[in-house]
Structures are given as structure tokens and as C-alpha cells.
Amino acid sequence: MKTVTFEKCAELLHNADNILILMHRSPDGDAVGSGYALAHALRKAGKKVMPVCSDDIPEKYGYITDTLEVQNFEPEYIVTVDLADTQLFGDKLIQYKDKVNLCIDHHPSNTGYAEYGIVDAKAGACAQIIKKVINAMNISIDKNIANAIFTGISTDTGCFKYSNASAESYQMAAEMIECGADGFFINKLMFDTKSRQRLEIERLALNSLTYHYDGKIAVIFITKEMMKKSGASDDDTEGISGMPRQIEGVVIGITIREKDNGNFRVSMRSAGDKDVSAVCAEFGGGGHKAAAGCTVTGTAEEVKEKVILAAGAAL
Amino acid sequence: MKTVTFEKCAELLHNADNILILMHRSPDGDAVGSGYALAHALRKAGKKVMPVCSDDIPEKYGYITDTLEVQNFEPEYIVTVDLADTQLFGDKLIQYKDKVNLCIDHHPSNTGYAEYGIVDAKAGACAQIIKKVINAMNISIDKNIANAIFTGISTDTGCFKYSNASAESYQMAAEMIECGADGFFINKLMFDTKSRQRLEIERLALNSLTYHYDGKIAVIFITKEMMKKSGASDDDTEGISGMPRQIEGVVIGITIREKDNGNFRVSMRSAGDKDVSAVCAEFGGGGHKAAAGCTVTGTAEEVKEKVILAAGAAL
Numbered sequence: 001m002k003t004v005t006f007e008k009c010a011e012l013l014h015n016a017d018n019i020l021i022l023m024h025r026s027p028d029g030d031a032v033g034s035g036y037a038l039a040h041a042l043r044k045a046g047k048k049v050m051p052v053c054s055d056d057i058p059e060k061y062g063y064i065t066d067t068l069e070v071q072n073f074e075p076e077y078i079v080t081v082d083l084a085d086t087q088l089f090g091d092k093l094i095q096y097k098d099k100v101n102l103c104i105d106h107h108p109s110n111t112g113y114a115e116y117g118i119v120d121a122k123a124g125a126c127a128q129i130i131k132k133v134i135n136a137m138n139i140s141i142d143k144n145i146a147n148a149i150f151t152g153i154s155t156d157t158g159c160f161k162y163s164n165a166s167a168e169s170y171q172m173a174a175e176m177i178e179c180g181a182d183g184f185f186i187n188k189l190m191f192d193t194k195s196r197q198r199l200e201i202e203r204l205a206l207n208s209l210t211y212h213y214d215g216k217i218a219v220i221f222i223t224k225e226m227m228k229k230s231g232a233s234d235d236d237t238e239g240i241s242g243m244p245r246q247i248e249g250v251v252i253g254i255t256i257r258e259k260d261n262g263n264f265r266v267s268m269r270s271a272g273d274k275d276v277s278a279v280c281a282e283f284g285g286g287g288h289k290a291a292a293g294c295t296v297t298g299t300a301e302e303v304k305e306k307v308i309l310a311a312g313a314a315l
Numbered sequence: 316m317k318t319v320t321f322e323k324c325a326e327l328l329h330n331a332d333n334i335l336i337l338m339h340r341s342p343d344g345d346a347v348g349s350g351y352a353l354a355h356a357l358r359k360a361g362k363k364v365m366p367v368c369s370d371d372i373p374e375k376y377g378y379i380t381d382t383l384e385v386q387n388f389e390p391e392y393i394v395t396v397d398l399a400d401t402q403l404f405g406d407k408l409i410q411y412k413d414k415v416n417l418c419i420d421h422h423p424s425n426t427g428y429a430e431y432g433i434v435d436a437k438a439g440a441c442a443q444i445i446k447k448v449i450n451a452m453n454i455s456i457d458k459n460i461a462n463a464i465f466t467g468i469s470t471d472t473g474c475f476k477y478s479n480a481s482a483e484s485y486q487m488a489a490e491m492i493e494c495g496a497d498g499f500f501i502n503k504l505m506f507d508t509k510s511r512q513r514l515e516i517e518r519l520a521l522n523s524l525t526y527h528y529d530g531k532i533a534v535i536f537i538t539k540e541m542m543k544k545s546g547a548s549d550d551d552t553e554g555i556s557g558m559p560r561q562i563e564g565v566v567i568g569i570t571i572r573e574k575d576n577g578n579f580r581v582s583m584r585s586a587g588d589k590d591v592s593a594v595c596a597e598f599g600g601g602g603h604k605a606a607a608g609c610t611v612t613g614t615a616e617e618v619k620e621k622v623i624l625a626a627g628a629a630l
Contacts, residue, residue: 174485206518
């Protein structure tokens with residue numbers, strides 16, 4: 001993949017038409033925000049363009065997707081946004097895996113599958129790079145673009161709570177609000193609204209909470225029965241793994257989820273400097289120092305005991 | 316109170332010395348952030364200055380308060396920050412109620428108790444006004460000032476989730492990070508950390524959750540027994556009243572807290588355009604359209620029934 005400047009990127013897009021913008025499967029706020037912001041901008045430049053995704057885009061992003069009319073055309077130019085790897089294209093888009101002309105991304109793990117690319121791992125959200133691309137194309141940012149970019153930044157930084165929320169993230173959020181983004185509406189919808197199923201699985205998860213090693217380890221245990229009882233989908237459990245680590249005094253937070261055939265999915269989060277990826281590696285898993293996972297097989301009690309013991313040894 | 320420009324405010328402060336900065340009782344992040352940011356800045360200008368409060372400042376603000384050495388002096392000039400009303404001075408500071416030289420605040424309800432004042436109700440946080448005062452004084456913003464101002468902005472906007480988070484709030488947050496503020500540390504500490512007692516009262520509150528009127532009303536019921544069992548203090552229950560309203564489909568969220576002598580404190584939150592202050596007024600309470608409260612007397616069951624019926628009538 002040939003790295004390009006923003007100027008070159010703008011030139012490539014100005015020269016293209018009938019553009020397909022690919023978003024990753026299981027699309028999140030940054031994927032949708034980046035894809036639709038770029039699509040809106042390219043429409044303003046007179047292009048035929050459509051953002052596409054292998055999976056349905058969750059309804060909560062309707063305020064972004066509903067503002068762009070569907071266009072049908074024979075694709076001539078393929079752009080990916082927030083897409084680190086062709087493995088994340090999903091079934092419907094995998095046909096384009098060797099045909100990507102331009103990749104705009106912020107994942108350090110980007111595999112460089114495209115002809116041209118801008119990858120900035122320092123950007124808190126891919127939407128921040130898209131904003132610079134739009135600026136380089138000299139396209140003015142309207143309310144629709146602003147809402148999409150704001151959503152990307154806010155969701156990928158966990159409402160400005162994660163370490164990737166940089167001065168640039170805040171500064172661009174300010175600019176997007178000045179361009180018409182409804183930051184209040186977006187943050188309320190993304191971070192202050194829970195489905196009944198989500199609240200129910202949270203309640204059951206909290207009821208399962210146990211403390212170990214003088215409160216340095218906290219464990220949440222989610223059974224298949226609990227998932228069924230709550231009616232929660234996998235989407236509803238997003239972020240639950242972060243709950244035990246939030247507790248004051250907890251050094252390692254563990255979430256164990258019962259899967260099929262005696263398998264249990266374990267998520268570990270470290271609140272301090274303990275390396276949970278090393279703990280998970282003992283069970284054949286991995287991840288980052290502060291967030292890792294593994295799959296452990298056995299009875300519920302066996303798995304819980306093994307995992308707590310391994311985490312305890314890492315304290 | 317005579318309204319002054321930022322220039323005049325800067326002049327007043329440049330001409331003063333032995334300055335006492337009063338913060339309101341039950342100090343929050345904006346009170347502490349505003350008070351300490353201004354104190355740090357005035358120290359840089361060579362002044363003797365100390366922020367003071369009737370109540371102890373919560374330990375979690377230690378990263379702000381610990382950076383300022385305690386100074387003792389005979390106060391000559393009294394400044395208040397984020398302080399709408401002399402009723403909020405508290406016991407230790409009430410002696411200054413008729414002696415305030417300068418008031419810097421963002422509450423529209425400010426009673427104008429000082430000689431001079433800057434009150435800007437459009438500022439999301441008082442810390443945003445303090446920042447402009449420091450700029451007007453030509454004092455450069457260092458890490459300590461930046462951390463204090465960032466804290467004020469972030470806490471008073473609920474980590475940028477409330478409607479008062481304006482473009483200016485985000486823009487100043489960006490600037491503070493550039494001046495050395497550790498936004499990640501601050502937001503994690505303020506919004507991503509819960510005490511065990513807090514989590515326990517949350518768990519018990521969730522277990523008490525009931526839905527009414529087709530899920531349009533959700534009610535949480537917190538008994539004295541639950542408070543005792545969880546070990547939670549009133550501080551730990553901060554924000555719990557917001558939980559029922561977060562649920563998808565809920566129009567009015569109600570939290571009922573058992574108090575002494577058959578009294579129950581009711582908090583109502585509206586997710587849409589229903590006016591809960593009118594509902595609370597039926598019980599002799601009041602508040603805002605979207606957030607109101609009242610006290611109702613009776614047995615737990617009676618109170619619950621009365622309150623739900625009244626809220627249901629407002630749907």
C-alpha cells in the first residue's frame with residue numbers, strides 16, 4: 001500500500017466517481033460516522049457514492065443513515081474506512097478484497113491491503129482523518145457531515161473517556177458542533193440510553209459479582225440462562241466486561257461468559273499496570289496489557305477457580 | 316452587583332492581594348476546579364491567595380488540591396466562584412456574606428450579593444469563565460491550572476453528555492489538554508470509577524426496578540434497609556435518580572427513597588417533553604420540567620401507588 005498525503009488523497013477522490021465506501025462488519029459509530037461523512041462530502045462534490053456494509057447498520061444510527069439517499073450504480077472506485085483487515089469485510093463485501101483503491105484508517109494493525117492509503121494510528125477515531133480529507137478536498141462541512149464525524153469521535157473515545165481522546169478529538173468535536181452537529185442528542189443516544197434487555201443483563205451480572213484477593217479481583221459470571229432470561233443479545237452485553245474493573249480497589253476485573261459445549265469466554269481488564277494478556281496467554285488467549293481474553297473449558301466452578309487463581313498469581 | 320468586563324475583572328484582581336476565594340458548600344468539580352484554577356493563577360501573579368470551603372473537599376479532588384501550598388493571611392479581598400447565593404456559603408464562610416468584592420459565576424439564579432460580578436449563564440461550567448479571567452490577566456495556563464479547569468468543565472457537563480456542553484466547552488477542553496491537563500486520568504477518575512458501596516446500592520436499586528404503563532414509567536425504590544445493607548452514603552447515590560429514565564421507551568423515570576417518619580423522597584426525570592415539575596407540584600414539590608422532586612408521606616405501597624398514578628396521568 002502506497003501511503004499518500006491528504007492532498008494526494010483529495011486528488012484521487014476528486015478524480016474518481018461511482019465510489020463504493022466499505023465499512024467493517026458489525027459496524028460501530030466510527031465506521032458508520034466515517035463512511036457516511038465521506039459519502040455526504042463526495043455527494044456535495046457531485047459524485048455518485050454509497051457507503052456499504054456486510055451487516056445491517058444498527059437502528060440507533062438512523063439519524064446518520066437516513067439523511068443519505070440510496071444510489072445504485074456500477075462501482076468504479078473502492079474506498080475503505082476504519083477497516084484494518086480484509087477479514088473484517090464480511091460476506092457481502094469480500095468480493096472487493098483485492099480491489100480496494102484507497103484505504104483511510106486509524107488502526108496500527110492495518111494490513112495495507114489497498115493501492116493507496118492514509119493510516120494515522122494517533123487519530124482517536126477514523127472520523128478525525130476523514131474530517132481532514134474533507135478539508136483537503138475543500139468541501140464545506142454541513143450538519144449531516146458534522147453529525148457523522150461527531151459520532152465517530154465520540155463513540156470511539158467512549159464519550160471522551162478513553163486514553164485516545166486527544167486535544168484534536170475535543171477540538172474537532174467543538175468544530176463539528178459549530179458546523180451544526182447535535183452533540184447533546186448524539187451523546188445522550190449513544191451513552192445515556194439503555195435497552196430493557198441491557199439493563200436486565202446488567203442487573204443479573206451485578207447479582208453474580210464476587211470479590212477475591214481482598215477485593216483486588218472482581219468477577220462477573222454470565223450464564224446462558226441469564227442471557228435467555230434477560231432477552232439480551234450480544235449487542236446488549238457491549239461494555240459489560242468493563243464493569244468489574246470500574247470498582248474502586250479492583251486491580252483485575254474478570255467477566256466470564258458461558259458459551260456452548262462447556263466453553264467459557266473470559267474477558268480480563270486491568271485497572272493498573274498488571275498485564276492481563278500474560279494471564280490470558282496461559283489459557284491460549286491474548287490481547288493487550290490492559291484488556292485481554294481467552295476461552296477456558298470445564299464446569300462453571302472449575303473455570304472460575306482456574307481463572308481467579310491465575311489472575312491472583314499475577315497480582 | 317455591578318457587572319464588569321473581563322478587562323475590569325482582571326484589573327480588580329491585579330490590584331488586590333491577600334485574596335480569599337470562596338467555594339460553595341458540598342463542593343463539586345466545578346467549584347473546586349474554579350477555585351483552585353484561579354488561586355494557582357493568582358499565585359503566579361505574586362498574590363497571597365487561598366481557596367476555602369465550609370465543607371471538606373472530597374478526597375478524589377486531591378490531584379487538584381494537593382498542588383497548592385496552604386497560605387495563612389488576613390483576608391483583604393473576597394472572591395466567590397460558582398456560588399449563586401449566600402445560602403450556599405455554609406457555616407464557616409457565612410461571615411463573608413456581606414463582604415464579597417467579586418463574584419464569578421454561571422448560575423442564572425445568581426442573587427447578585429457581591430460588589431462586582433461576572434455572571435455568564437451560557438457558560439457550561441464556571442471554570443470556562445475563570446479561564447477567560449485568567450486569559451484577561453495575561454497569566455499563562457500551566458498544568459495545575461489546566462487540570463483544575465478541565466475538571467470543572469468535564470464534571471459540570473457530565474463528561475460532555477449534558478446539554479450545556481457547548482462548542483466552547485469542547486474547545487477549552489482541547490486547549491487545557493494542550494496546556495498539560497490529563498483529561499484521561501480525570502475523566503476515568505470522575506466517571507469510570509465506582510465505590511463497592513455505590514455498585515451495591517446500584518445492584519439493589521436495579522433489583523427493585525418495576526415498569527408501569529406499558530414501560531413508559533419505570534420506578535426504582537430505595538429503602539433505608541437497602542442503604543444500610545449496601546453501606547452506601549448519600550454521596551454514593553449521586554446520579555441514581557437518572558437510571559430509570561435511561562431505559563429505552565421510558566418517558567418518566569421515578570426514584571423513591573425512604574426517609575424517616577414515613578416520609579419518602581421522590582425524584583422524577585422526564586425523557587421527553589412531559590413536565591414532571593407539574594406532577595411533583597401536586598405533592599407540594601417542584602423543580603424543572605425534566606427533573607423535579609417532592610416528598611410524599613405514607614406507607615411504602617401507598618406512596619408508590621400515588622406517585623405512579625400521578626405520573627401516569629401526565630403521560
